[in-house]
Amino acid sequence: MKLASLKKGGRDGTLVVVNRAMTHCRAVPAIARTLQAALDDWDVVEPQLRQVYEALNSGAFDMPDPFDPAVCHSPLPRAYQWADGSAYVNHVELVRRARGVELPAEFWSDPLIYQGGSDSFVGPRDPIHALSEDWGIDLEAEVAVISGDVTMGETPAEAARAIRLLMLVNDVSLRNLIPGELAKGFGFFQSKPASAFSPVAITPDELGEDWRDGRVHRPLTVHLNGALFGQPDAGTDMVFNFPQLLAHVTKTREMEAGSIIGSGTVSNKQGGLFGSSIANGGVGYCCLAEVRMYETIEGGKPQTPFLKFGDTVKIEMFGRDGSSLFGSIEQRVEKYPG
Amino acid sequence: MKLASLKKGGRDGTLVVVNRAMTHCRAVPAIARTLQAALDDWDVVEPQLRQVYEALNSGAFDMPDPFDPAVCHSPLPRAYQWADGSAYVNHVELVRRARGVELPAEFWSDPLIYQGGSDSFVGPRDPIHALSEDWGIDLEAEVAVISGDVTMGETPAEAARAIRLLMLVNDVSLRNLIPGELAKGFGFFQSKPASAFSPVAITPDELGEDWRDGRVHRPLTVHLNGALFGQPDAGTDMVFNFPQLLAHVTKTREMEAGSIIGSGTVSNKQGGLFGSSIANGGVGYCCLAEVRMYETIEGGKPQTPFLKFGDTVKIEMFGRDGSSLFGSIEQRVEKYPG
Numbered sequence: 001m002k003l004a005s006l007k008k009g010g011r012d013g014t015l016v017v018v019n020r021a022m023t024h025c026r027a028v029p030a031i032a033r034t035l036q037a038a039l040d041d042w043d044v045v046e047p048q049l050r051q052v053y054e055a056l057n058s059g060a061f062d063m064p065d066p067f068d069p070a071v072c073h074s075p076l077p078r079a080y081q082w083a084d085g086s087a088y089v090n091h092v093e094l095v096r097r098a099r100g101v102e103l104p105a106e107f108w109s110d111p112l113i114y115q116g117g118s119d120s121f122v123g124p125r126d127p128i129h130a131l132s133e134d135w136g137i138d139l140e141a142e143v144a145v146i147s148g149d150v151t152m153g154e155t156p157a158e159a160a161r162a163i164r165l166l167m168l169v170n171d172v173s174l175r176n177l178i179p180g181e182l183a184k185g186f187g188f189f190q191s192k193p194a195s196a197f198s199p200v201a202i203t204p205d206e207l208g209e210d211w212r213d214g215r216v217h218r219p220l221t222v223h224l225n226g227a228l229f230g231q232p233d234a235g236t237d238m239v240f241n242f243p244q245l246l247a248h249v250t251k252t253r254e255m256e257a258g259s260i261i262g263s264g265t266v267s268n269k270q271g272g273l274f275g276s277s278i279a280n281g282g283v284g285y286c287c288l289a290e291v292r293m294y295e296t297i298e299g300g301k302p303q304t305p306f307l308k309f310g311d312t313v314k315i316e317m318f319g320r321d322g323s324s325l326f327g328s329i330e331q332r333v334e335k336y337p338g
Numbered sequence: 339m340k341l342a343s344l345k346k347g348g349r350d351g352t353l354v355v356v357n358r359a360m361t362h363c364r365a366v367p368a369i370a371r372t373l374q375a376a377l378d379d380w381d382v383v384e385p386q387l388r389q390v391y392e393a394l395n396s397g398a399f400d401m402p403d404p405f406d407p408a409v410c411h412s413p414l415p416r417a418y419q420w421a422d423g424s425a426y427v428n429h430v431e432l433v434r435r436a437r438g439v440e441l442p443a444e445f446w447s448d449p450l451i452y453q454g455g456s457d458s459f460v461g462p463r464d465p466i467h468a469l470s471e472d473w474g475i476d477l478e479a480e481v482a483v484i485s486g487d488v489t490m491g492e493t494p495a496e497a498a499r500a501i502r503l504l505m506l507v508n509d510v511s512l513r514n515l516i517p518g519e520l521a522k523g524f525g526f527f528q529s530k531p532a533s534a535f536s537p538v539a540i541t542p543d544e545l546g547e548d549w550r551d552g553r554v555h556r557p558l559t560v561h562l563n564g565a566l567f568g569q570p571d572a573g574t575d576m577v578f579n580f581p582q583l584l585a586h587v588t589k590t591r592e593m594e595a596g597s598i599i600g601s602g603t604v605s606n607k608q609g610g611l612f613g614s615s616i617a618n619g620g621v622g623y624c625c626l627a628e629v630r631m632y633e634t635i636e637g638g639k640p641q642t643p644f645l646k647f648g649d650t651v652k653i654e655m656f657g658r659d660g661s662s663l664f665g666s667i668e669q670r671v672e673k674y675p676g
Contacts, residue, residue, distance in 0.1 A: 101523075110522075117419055135590065255458065
């Protein structure tokens with residue numbers, strides 16, 4: 001099943017069921033006005049939404065609305081929880097080296113997760129807004145799950161049952177603000193501005209066998225300014241799977257329906273020490289920090305700049321049949337007009 | 339104006355207007371069903387809520403419901419944003435010393451704020467649940483504001499206009515999980531379980547002249563197991579006021595209505611180096627970590643244990659006339675039954 005939230009209808013948007021081909025959609029106010037409302041009562045609502053989904057796919061509705069990702073917000077325009085893992089430890093190791101910090105051994109056994117801000121996400125086609133290019137604007141292409149309720153202390157196997165939906169994320173990072181902020185000891189804050197999510201959230205069954213072991217086994221495709229920049233496989237080198245991330249989040253607290261848990265930047269090691277670029281025959285990268293580290297290792301300093309005003313980012317994932325699974329995140333970096 | 343959320347009515351509870359004496363209340367479904375809904379449309383809703391408040395205070399309603407804090411949830415049972423400052427730098431300095439970490443000089447000029455989790459707060463009379471006493475369970479008594487919308491890059495003076503409501507907080511901390519978690523570099527996560535807020539949120543005008551300079555100038559009273567433990571003044575030694583905290587939060591992102599920003603543990607320096615206990619004639623403490631540090635300085639090691647199952651915490655603030663301003667947070671530490 002595919003779900004999206006149109007921007008119209010208020011701060012939480014308007015829930016629509018989208019057909020598999022993402023050509024048409026249908027609002028379902030009699031079932032749930034918003035995605036959060038659906039998640040709050042998922043066991044009751046989900047079968048009703050599936051009936052609409054099947055009817056859309058079979059052409060049973062005479063006049064379904066055309067589906068336009070450009071009028072979509074993120075599936076949850078605002079959420080009660082957004083916690084982002086760093087499950088691809090290769091990425092963490094690379095970025096840490098770029099900051100001159102060693103990777104502790106326990107990072108391979110204890111998930112690293114940061115608490116994100118979730119009050120005002122931006123839409124999948126909205127600008128990446130910043131007041132200054134000097135902040136070191138970077139993308140981070142990721143996969144995320146939306147969960148149902150999870151109680152404290154569940155095992156990964158128990159928490160796995162709470163996974164409701166999957167999305168893509170652009171977890172924008174302000175690289176030049178990170179070192180100073182992490183040195184203060186309280187983690188990211190200003191260095192993590194508003195994230196954007198794919199126009200469509202999908203139930204795991206849409207992936208068939210490519211959803212297994214709590215991981216999404218498909219490449220994540222990233223274009224920068226129209227050129228292919230990365231296509232690492234999201235199921236490869238994901239050291240901690242989503243159930244493990246959920247269990248980590250809920251070790252000392254309950255977690256409520258509608259919580260979003262991210263994978264961290266998708267990153268493949270590719271046999272070499274840190275992976276390689278598309279130009280060099282590799283699968284490329286899902287953030288600029290990685291290629292800059294690669295350049296530092298090879299040539300002594302980074303060559304690729306961070307994002308500038310006017311640059312564009314496109315993040316998408318395709319199924320085995322070549323069709324887009326989530327629709328695309330397409331963002332242009334712009335100076336905040338405020 | 340005083341507002342609260344009854345637990346009944348769903349995940350976001352039921353908004354009620356409470357009279358000044360906190361003896362009676364009235365649900366206002368025709369105006370706003372939940373506090374978040376009221377905050378989403380504050381300019382329209384607030385004058386209508388005030389009419390109900392004035393009518394409650396003047397006894398205009400024949401049969402207002404009795405107000406019972408025991409059936410209240412936190413005013414926002416779940417929120418889209420919970421960011422907690424450490425505005426009382428004396429507390430930060432003490433806790434850092436307890437961890438053997440020096441305080442960087444810029445902590446006196448650059449606010450320290452951590453991104454909290456906000457998907458499932460507990461109510462003001464709910465237990466502090468933990469799976470183990472070994473986590474080092476501590477209270478942190480604080481003041482917090484609920485904001486309206488704030489755009490990116492506002493000055494403190496601009497952001498001040500977005501302050502809608504004030505509350506008290508118990509920002510429970512798991513002290514024994516903090517060192518390992520902060521060493522990982524991504525800030526608090528498992529060491530910050532669910533917070534509880536005062537039963538009542540109030541508009542700043544309820545404080546009269548005691549709300550000035552973006553600070554609450556009243557003592558914050560803490561009882562542990564029935565004995566007075568702290569009564570430091572929330573307006574003293576608050577190095578960064580709430581408008582400054584809001585401006586810090588929104589340097590690189592917008593913030594949406596219903597966001598909660600905390601002051602950090604209230605802590606007075608009291609002329610001495612780090613303040614002193616009630617027994618020693620001081621104003622005492624709003625967390626156990628401070629008294630333990632004081633004991634370490636005086637006697638070489640901490641004497642006061644962290645909270646045990648069965649211990650009780652009470653947090654309250656009184657106006658100049660001796661009346662309770664927010665109602666009390668009263669929590670008992672209990673083993674999570676899960």
